[in-house]
Amino acid sequence: MNTSKNNIEYQIKKQINEREIAPSRDLWSEIETQTQTNDNSQTKKVNWFLIAACLVLIVSLGVVLFFDQDSKPNVQVAETNNKEVLKENSAKTEKINSHEIIQRNQEKYVELKNVPSQLKSETETSEIITEKKDLPMIKENSKEIAAQISQIPAEKILAKADSAKVQQVKKKRYVDPSTLLFSVEHKEVIEKTKGGSNVATIDLNTK
Amino acid sequence: MKLLFNNKKEDLLSRLKKQDPAAQKIFYDQSVKKFLSVAKSYISDIYQAEDCVIKAFCKIFKHIESFRGEGNFEGWARKIVVNECLNFIKSHKTVFYLDDVHASVLEEIYEEQIVFDFNAQELLDQLPDAYRMVFNLYVIEEYSHQEIADTLNISTAVSKTQLFRAKEKLRKIYFQQQKKLKNEHI
Numbered sequence: 038m039n040t041s042k043n044n045i046e047y048q049i050k051k052q053i054n055e056r057e058i059a060p061s062r063d064l065w066s067e068i069e070t071q072t073q074t075n076d077n078s079q080t081k082k083v084n085w086f087l088i089a090a091c092l093v094l095i096v097s098l099g100v101v102l103f104f105d106q107d108s109k110p111n112v113q114v115a116e117t118n119n120k121e122v123l124k125e126n127s128a129k130t131e132k133i134n135s136h137e138i139i140q141r142n143q144e145k146y147v148e149l150k151n152v153p154s155q156l157k158s159e160t161e162t163s164e165i166i167t168e169k170k171d172l173p174m175i176k177e178n179s180k181e182i183a184a185q186i187s188q189i190p191a192e193k194i195l196a197k198a199d200s201a202k203v204q205q206v207k208k209k210r211y212v213d214p215s216t217l218l219f220s221v222e223h224k225e226v227i228e229k230t231k232g233g234s235n236v237a238t239i240d241l242n243t244k
Numbered sequence: 245m246k247l248l249f250n251n252k253k254e255d256l257l258s259r260l261k262k263q264d265p266a267a268q269k270i271f272y273d274q275s276v277k278k279f280l281s282v283a284k285s286y287i288s289d290i291y292q293a294e295d296c297v298i299k300a301f302c303k304i305f306k307h308i309e310s311f312r313g314e315g316n317f318e319g320w321a322r323k324i325v326v327n328e329c330l331n332f333i334k335s336h337k338t339v340f341y342l343d344d345v346h347a348s349v350l351e352e353i354y355e356e357q358i359v360f361d362f363n364a365q366e367l368l369d370q371l372p373d374a375y376r377m378v379f380n381l382y383v384i385e386e387y388s389h390q391e392i393a394d395t396l397n398i399s400t401a402v403s404k405t406q407l408f409r410a411k412e413k414l415r416k417i418y419f420q421q422q423k424k425l426k427n428e429h430i
Contacts, residue, residue, distance in 0.1 A: 060276060
């Protein structure tokens, strides 16, 4: 481009760049209204997009749920229900067993404390011994024990308890109440030996 | 003082980016007259030029986020005004671009004894749209022929031809005006 000041182009450029034309009408009010309408139309567009997106989401969710239900067999549903029921039951038994066992043990322990030691039966003493030993175990591993109890049938639990009692009876360190009772009832038969032990002589022929 | 002025400009720009109506009004007041002058150089009708300026302001405010601070903001805004005017001409008028001119004819035209008391707008108003667009883009906006070709979807050769013809036409109009003035004085 010729930058010489002696040509028409340069003079036109100079005049155009230097001049300012005042608008013949209020352009600002029109700009304001147009910008506001643009903003409104934009929000409307966004709203429409939101609605469309929500509809698509709902439809897709519905389709997924529908086909999911169809694909699952009824047997599986029953199994899951059973499992859930079993879980609930086991949880309940856990809670009940652990609490009840502790409560029962405590009650029995209190009762047995009140009863004179001489009149205690063989079974009661064995129970005290076993239960006294079991108490801390229940406290420590109550959940595991409860779970084990829930899994094992009731008959087996009883059998286990009996065997435990028998074992505990064999391991006892205290005086056998039956021998104690015998010694009280037949004082005249018992004689002390030189070693310090009591020996009872019974004549089997005399009744 | 210069620093303060720059800070004010940056502050105005940041407010414009936040779509602050007060800042938009300030920018409008600062630049509407200049923008209307630019628009008038492309579109002879003042009402149509004003419509283009309104659309340009709306675009500037709407797309201000796309201005990344590269270069002058006024230049960026002015470019929007020019593009709006070009779009208006393209959509409302049928523009004819004449055939190529022989290369030997494309020489610079010098006016040695010209008295520069003419009205530039009167000369531009008499140019056909195709000539005016190319002339304004080349002379006033300082576009290259390649940029003009890309903007108007024409070849660079056509752009050069249009410019040459525009200059020729302007010279003719100018001398006709001068003759008229001389006759009036006599």
